[in-house]
Every structure is written in C-alpha cells, then in structure tokens.
Amino acid sequence: MSTPPPHSAALRALQLPFTNGALQWPQHSALFLHAQPGWPWRGFSAEQPFKQAADELLREGRATQVRADGPPEAGAGDAPLVLLLPPRQRDELRALFARALDACSEGGMVVASVANDAGAKSAEADLRKLAGGLEGTLSKHHCRVFWARKDATRTDTALLAQWRSADAPRRIAAPQVAGGGFQSRPGVFAWDRIDPASALLAAQLPGNLRGHGADLGAGWGFLALEVLARNPNVQALDLYEADARALELARHNLAEAGSEAALEFHWHDVTTGLPRSYDFIVSNPPFHAHDAADRPELGQRFIGAASQALRKGGRLYLVANRHLPYEAALAAGFGQVRELAQRNGFKVIEAVRT
Ligand SMILES: C[S@@+](CC[C@H](N)C(=O)[O-])C[C@H]1O[C@@H](n2cnc3c(N)ncnc32)[C@H](O)[C@@H]1O
Secondary structure: OOOOOOOOHHHHHHHHHHHOOOOOOOOOOEEEEOOOOOOOOOOEEEEOOEHHHHHHHHHHOOEEEEEOOOOOOHHHOOEEEEEEOOOOOHHHHHHHHHHHHHHEEEEEEEEEEEEHHHOHHHHHHHHHHHHOOOOEEEEEOOEEEEEEEOOOOOOOHHHHHHHHOOOOOEEEEOOOOOOOEEEEOOOOOOOOOOOHHHHHHHHHOOOOOOEEEEEEOOOOOHHHHHHHHHOOOEEEEEEEEOEHHHHHHHHHHHHHHOOOOEEEEEEOOHHHOOOOOEEEEEEOOOOEOOOOOEOHHHHHHHHHHHHHHEEEEEEEEEEEEOOOOOHHHHHHHOOEEEEEEEEOOEEEEEEEOO
C-alpha cells in the first residue's frame, strides 16, 4: 500500500537531466507514468492510479490529461518522451517499463527516477536489459535517474512480451475467502494474501449489520466480501478506494461473490470526506505512505470522515496497529468506543455515533 507523496526526491531528481541539458523537454506528446504533482513543465499526458495525486495533477493544470491508467491503445508508440516514477513492487515496475517502451516512439526516450532505498539499482538494471542499454544515468537526492533510447534493433522483444503481463490480474487461492480465492495483481495492498489485521477485524464483525454501509480503503475487497458473507441484511455497500487498480479488482471480486446487496465502487480520496451518510462503516485504514514512514494522520482523517458520515447509532468497525494514536480522533467523533480484540500487534475498535 502506498500513497505517492507530492514533490518527492525522485521527482526532483527526474528534473535534473532536463535542467542540465542532457535531455530536451519536447514541445508536445510527453507521457508521464505514475506522474506526481510538482512537475514544472507543461503539456504532458499523465497517468496516476492514486486518486489524491491524480486530483492534485488536475488542480495544477499543467498536464493536458490525467488518467488512472493507460488507454487500450497504449502500445501505439507515439510519445517522443516517456517519464516514469516506478513503483516499488518489482512485477508492477517491470510491467510499467514495458508499457513505457510500448508507448514511446522509435528513437524516443524513456526516463525513470527511483530512490536508492526503493530499489534504484535493480530498476536501472531492468531498464538496461529491456531496452538493450542506457543512454545516461545520474545520482542525486538519494535517487538514481536513468534513461534509454527506444531502438527496435536493441530491445529485448522476448522480455518485453513477458513483462507486458508481469502485473496482470490473476487468481489467488485463499480457502478463508468464500469461493476459495480472489482476483488480484502485484502492486496493490496485500496483493497475494489476506492482510492479518483485516482478518482479525473480519473475525470480530457482528452478524447484525443492516442498511447501507461503506468500506473505506477497500483494497481488492476482502473486508467488503466478509461483511456481505456475514450480514445477509445489508442492503447496500459502497466501496471507497484511492488506488484505481485495487478498485477494479474489488469490482471483479464482489461481482463474483454474487451478493444481492446493491454495490457502488468509488475511486475516491477518503480524507476529503464522504458524499453520503451510512448505517455502518468498516475500515482497515492506510497508515503509511510511499516512504514507509508512519502517517497516523491518514487513519485519523479516515476516522473523522467516518464519524461525519455515520447516522446517529451508526457503528464503525476499525482495525489498526496497536501503537497508532487514534484514541483522540475516536473520542472526538464517537460517543462510545470500545476495543473488541487485541492480537499480534493489532487492535479492533467498535465506535458508535451517539
Ligand atoms: C490497509 S489497506 C486495506 C485494504 C483492504 N481493506 C484489505 O483489508 O485488504 C488500506 C487501503 O486504503 C487505500 N488508501 C490509501 N489512501 C487512501 C485514501 N486517501 N482514500 C481511500 N483509500 C486510500 C490503499 O490503497 C489500501 O488499499
């Protein structure tokens, strides 16, 4: 799980080959994959699966368009320059390199920037191998920036074909989930397993939830599936998730489960609040960002959004790492708060809006 921070060191490092003259910013048609807000040039097409960063890019107004992911014709190959801030997960990163090379025009440039502690060396080796060599590299701000020219005679086409589907959705076997498994893909939160905190929360869920509920930060849909499996009187459930890739998987997984409840899927930044009121809410909120540092304010804002959206008598079921300071936010938003379980470093909370 990650939320790209705006104006990160990798983004600053990525600007250097353009400011020192090693590379030219093209007049049009640059493509920026996993773009972050704060890029100073204009006139590029941005792809960013996380809603917060995508909204910020739109607000900045420097990108000509901002999309969650590539269009179906992504392999058209007409961008003279493709920038990317690769994700940490290796298969997702390799698929993004393949996508970058596909989208780049022959003779065009693919430029990436990766923090040293986020796998810069192996990412650089991957692009070198795929493109058949690098044109340049530099190190700055604890990051490596490296770029390759697209040259069909040097590209490793077998590797390209393999990496195109490196992060493709696939079935993960999981006896704990109704149906025996779920659809997932590398890069989304807990992509190939059931998160132990979510499993603990699921085990504490009551069986008498009813009405209209929400799952905040729904990931590939585990908690939502559990809510529906245990609560036949739930009439409607809205899933909110900032990562567009995860939300698509949740859509698939919930459809497969075949519940009669009405379902809605929102590509949404929960920290901005919720658009309607609810009878109950479940959440395993995010607690760290891209740099893996604790960000307790994220969970606190999820709690604030839940308390504002719950009707009187509405209940929040939340799981968190035991050390996270959520007590003040819970006390501010809810009349009754009690701990239902504490195990393996996690706590499960029930909070009632009175
Ligand atoms: C701890 S994970 C829980 C995922 C899922 N509920 C589960 O149990 O497997 C938190 C989820 O919140 C998402 N997320 C992070 N920031 C968010 C935000 N501002 N708004 C909505 N979702 C967010 C992450 O992408 C991640 O899928």
